[in-house]
Each structure stands twice: as C-alpha cells, then as structure tokens.
Amino acid sequence: MLYDLRRADVRIKWLVTGLLATLGLSYLFGAAMVALYAGFTPQSVAATYAGAEMSMPMPPETTVVVQRPMSMADFAGPEVHTVDTKLLIQDTHVHVPMYGLIAAALGVVVAGLSLPRGRALCLIALLFAAPWLDFAGMWLTKLASPRFAIVTLAGGWAMGVAYLIVAALAVHRMWLSHERG
C-alpha cells in the first residue's frame, strides 16, 4: 500500500485530524439545523418537504376563494418550515456538490486506512450513498409520497454514521495504533 495514514508524515496526520475535526463540527451544527428546520421524525420531515403540494396537486378549473376567521394567536402559531419545489431545486444544486466533496475527502482518508479492499469499497460507497439517499428522500417525499421521508432520515443518519466510522478508524490508525515488527 503506497498510502497508509499510520506511516504518514505527522503533518499529513495533523491535516487529516484537522479536516475530521472541522467536518465533525459542521456535522454537529448540521444536526442542530435539521432539528430547527425539519426535525428528526418522518412526520416533521414529510411536513417540510411534502407541504400542501401533496394535498392539492392540480389547480382548480376556476379560481376558488376560501375564507376563515383568524385570531392573533393563529398568526403567532408555530410555522412549519416548508421547502417547495423551487427551493428544493436550489437546495439540491448547492448542497449536492458540497456533499460530494465531503464524501471525496473522507474517501481519501478511507483509502489511507489500509482496510481490506471490500470494506474500504463499502465504506466509500456508504459515504456517497448517504447524500444520495438524503436528497432522493426529499424529492420522493415531494413528488411521490410523504412516506419517503424515512429515506431522508436514513440518508441523514447514514451520513453521520459514515463520518463517525471514518473518524474513529482514522484517529485510531494515525495516533493510537503502533506498527508491528
């Protein structure tokens, strides 16, 4: 193996540690942002991405007016953060490249862990599959059924789990394991 983080120069180990720490921090705040704007339950994710579009997908033949009384408390009620199709296009456009770069950076770290080839390939596949699942879930929730919110949750958790596996293995490999012989 030409590239092994355990045998790497301490500067490379320090760089990788800094990268992992920074990504860890961004993941923590990412989780906080999800908690604020979409939630961690299938229902809240479905409410964010499916929105009212699921209940009224076709415009009426003639314009219809529905009137209902409101109280000031209704204005103050908790607002569900919703992401409509235009915003989801924009979100996908800006998030997916960044997720790809993060997966690539973590994949480079995986390549230096000297894992058996199969495990390394699986881990790299997980790094890239997680954001795909995340956004596939959002789009399917919007276009097909709110039930697909679970796919978004699975993608989000998979991103977190994949990061933790890579970070734990890398820290162990670089700083805690000693070369035998």
Added chain:
Amino acid sequence: MNLLIRAAAIAALLHITPVVVLVKRPDAVQALLPGADAYVAREVHLSGTDAHRLHEAVDWSPEDGVLVFYGGTAGSASVGALEFVRVDTPHGPIEVAVGFTPQGAVRGVVVTKATVEMKPWVLEAVAAGLTDHYRGLKPGGAAPAGAAGIASRAGNLALYVAGEVDKGVARALAAYGAFYNHVRA
C-alpha cells in the same frame, strides 16, 4: 488538490444560510393592520388560467398556487388587508409583508424573514428608508422603486436586497389588484 479546495470554497460560498425571523408575524400584522380586532384569512386558489395571468404580469407563481390575504376589521369597519410574499433569491428566500389600506393603497411594507446572510443587507436597506418608498402605491400604478430611492444612501448589497423587496411588493400589488376584491368567496 488546488482544484478541490477552490471547488469547496465555491460550494461554501453558494451554500444558502438558514432563514431567520426579522419581524414576527403578529408584530407585522399589528403594524400593517393597526387597530384591527378581528381578522380573516382569504385563500384564493388560483385556476390555471389565473395563475398564468399572474405569472405573465410579475413573473411569479404563489406557493402551491394559493394567494393568502389577511383582512382586518375594527368593529364593522375594514382596516385593510395584508399579504406575506416570498421572494426566492440566489442567496435564499426573503419574506415581505405588504399591507393595504381599505382604499387599496400600500399602507406599509415589513421585511419579515431573510437568510442569516442577507439579514445585515436587509437591515441596512430598511435603515436607509427602503420601506418609506412603497407607501401609497396602488395596483396598476407606478412600479415599486425602493432600491432606486435609497441608491445614494446604501451599499451595493443593501441595494441588491432592496431590488428583491421591490419584486415582492410588485407581486403583492399585482395579486391584490387582480384577486383580492374581484373573486367572490
């Protein structure tokens, strides 16, 4: 590696920051429908034809094809109506509340939401007197020109966001003019 770092920097710059509430909706309602003690939500579900007409007029379709106007009354007298309009920008969405007098003129405009990134631009534009430039506008009348009105008193980013607020006010005027009183409940 250099390419990777540049791409990461570009992606980070493009990343949309979360939306924050600048003015709570109840506060915007009280400011734009002063003295009202009862409110009604008037949801106008646009037909395909009407939605197309609105889109042609202001290059905009309301979320889910539904316009929502909030009317306020004090006793039996109308105080006016207001709309919350969202404007999507490359930096994320902003929300503008536009209030109308019973005579159909703009009473006031409040920017209620923006992204974290745009918040300082909005605050600068509002401090430069942006929202003063919309008062009295009527549907079918002069186009909103808040950005031009503060051009000598605000920076480029504040002027940019003022242009987006102009769009929101133009949309509210077009929607109010075409659909508030002209469709029976």
